[in-house]
Amino acid sequence: MLGPTSSPSVPPSNQKNKAVAALVAGFVLLVALAGIQNSPTSSLVPPVVPRIDPNMMPLVTGEESIQELFVRAGCTVCHQIPGIAGANGKVGPPLWLGKTGPSRLTDPQYRGQAQTVREYIVESIVSPGTYVVPGFPPDTMPTWYGRKLSAGALNKIASYLEQVMGESPPEAR
Numbered sequence: 363m364l365g366p367t368s369s370p371s372v373p374p375s376n377q378k379n380k381a382v383a384a385l386v387a388g389f390v391l392l393v394a395l396a397g398i399q400n401s402p403t404s405s406l407v408p409p410v411v412p413r414i415d416p417n418m419m420p421l422v423t424g425e426e427s428i429q430e431l432f433v434r435a436g437c438t439v440c441h442q443i444p445g446i447a448g449a450n451g452k453v454g455p456p457l458w459l460g461k462t463g464p465s466r467l468t469d470p471q472y473r474g475q476a477q478t479v480r481e482y483i484v485e486s487i488v489s490p491g492t493y494v495v496p497g498f499p500p501d502t503m504p505t506w507y508g509r510k511l512s513a514g515a516l517n518k519i520a521s522y523l524e525q526v527m528g529e530s531p532p533e534a535r
């Protein structure tokens with residue numbers, strides 16, 4: 363009479379509750395996923411960022427003219443550099459470091475080691491992640507320049523850029 367089949371035991375109803383809970387959870391997850399898929403951010407087309415293959419880039423020695431140096435290194439693809447023909451990239455900030463450099467060093471967000479604008483320029487090239495210029499994309503500037511630019515090339519770049527005070531090229535040298 364009181365066999366296991368006739369008595370409404372607790373475990374089955376518990377299992378039923380669990381099944382309902384699992385169904386609800388699954389439904390909530392589905393709705394959430396659908397929401398993510400339809401959210402406006404996922405439909406944005408990612409910005410086209412030029413990629414430079416380090417294996418295709420020759421070592422820049424610093425013997426080159428400043429024009430050739432910037433072009434060879436690919437800086438012109440992403441940056442506007444006054445006085446350098448063809449340097450009108452818009453991916454990164456215009457390289458007017460004589461003008462903008464001092465404010466980078468005093469930015470409370472700046473955590474790098476540089477004490478001077480010149481050091482800041484070199485640091486930005488060999489370690490771009492140290493400080494990301496506000497309003498520009500992180501992880502975009504190549505991280506391998508330290509291996510491809512000789513010390514002489516870095517020096518030449520820094521002395522050029524620290525003299526750029528705005529849209530016009532530095533005084534002819």
Ligand code: HEC
Pocket residue numbers: 411412413414435436437438439440441453454455456457458459462466482483486487490491493494495498499500501502503504507519
């Ligand atoms: C693929 C694009 C790309 C290339 C190539 C590139 N950069 Fe950049 N660069 C950026 C972006 C984006 C930023 C801003 C974000 C950041 O600070 O990392 C930046 C930031 C900088 C800064 C800091 C500028 C400032 O106003 O504080 C300097 C200096 C710089 N780049 C120099 C160079 C030099 C020199 C080269 C070539 C040897 C070069 N970059 C090549 C994308 C690029």
